[in-house]
Amino acid sequence: MRKWSFLVVAAALISLARPALADDDVDRVRKVLREHPEIVLEAIRQQGPAVLEVIETTARSRQKELERARFAQALAKPMNPVLEPGRASLGPQGAPVTIVEYSDFLCHFCGQASGTVKTLIQNHPQDTRLVFKHFATGKNSVRAAIYFEAITLQDPKKAWAFMDSVFARQKDVSEKGDEILEAIAKDIGVDAKRLAEDLKRKELADRVVADTKEARDFGFEGTPVFLVNGAPVRGAVPIDILEEFVGVAAKAGPPAKSQ
Structure with missing residues (x-):
């Protein structure tokens, strides 16, 4: 022994x-x-x-x-992700705790974690903020991420609805890509003409690439990953664990601002 x-x-x-x-x-x-x-x-x-x-x-x-x-x-010693204006987010910008989520639309565990973290935000509407970022590693994952960013330009609420639908139909999106992504966008009432134009915007594709590079530069290898006031929490952790870390972060105070 x-x-x-x-x-x-x-x-x-x-x-x-x-x-x-x-x-x-x-x-x-x-x-x-x-x-x-x-x-x-x-x-x-x-x-x-x-x-x-x-x-x-x-x-x-x-x-x-x-x-x-x-x-x-x-x-x-918090990590300092780039949080440029226009990012999809939930909760007040001045919340004492900011959760930055790195996610892949075709990751099963990301689908689980998405519901968990959104429930946490609902439970603490004044104290927490969620900022969604991408860690997209496959062709259709990248396409889904670009769709999400393009829909955010139209209506952030529809972007979150799009996210839920993609997570619910991961197998279809993985196999058929744009065909399913377009169908989901149509189902949630996105302006198809504007979407087609926005999907061509280079800055949206660049954002997805930059997010993924940032996650890798931080040393992350899998998804999902959360930065809770800059401190990493890896994996689809239960809500009670996330709640505990959020409480610790709130007591510790806000992290140093990124330069």
Whole structure:
């Protein structure tokens, strides 16, 4: 058994026995377990499910502690994404917490995370702001991102509706590209003539490229990624975790402004 595995199991056994032990006995139990590791193996054979449950709970708790520590360190040295005017966003511009989301329209986990972060914004309408950016790596992902930016020029509310529809039809968009993107735009009432013209605007394609480069320059490799006041949170994390990080960021105050 690896040393770390033994220590975790030993800690689990102590946790199971702790209510029946006096404080003075705990050190003696630890000493016995170190000297006689076969006791651990016997305990696993006899109380395997209970031991494993404690191990899993301890591991999850430790992981959360590490994530909290990393987040606090990142807040002290925040990343500074470019937030030019005209970006699609939700929430007040002066909110104490800004969440910058890097997303890929054809990423399954991005679809999950989109609903989570929008729920968080709804729960904290005065305290949080979401700014949407792209980390588009495939042809149809890039096309969907350009459509989103073009529709934002017309009506930001329709752009968010477009996002929801694309996430709901990822397979179709992945296989058929513009055919499905055009159909979605039509369904949500976008001005087709203006959309066709805006899709040709070089600055929109350049924005998608710049967003993706920025994400890579920050060292991100997968999607989604959120910057909560400049501190990265990777993956489609549960809303309670995101809520906790937002609370920590709000107490820490706004990050330094990008130059």
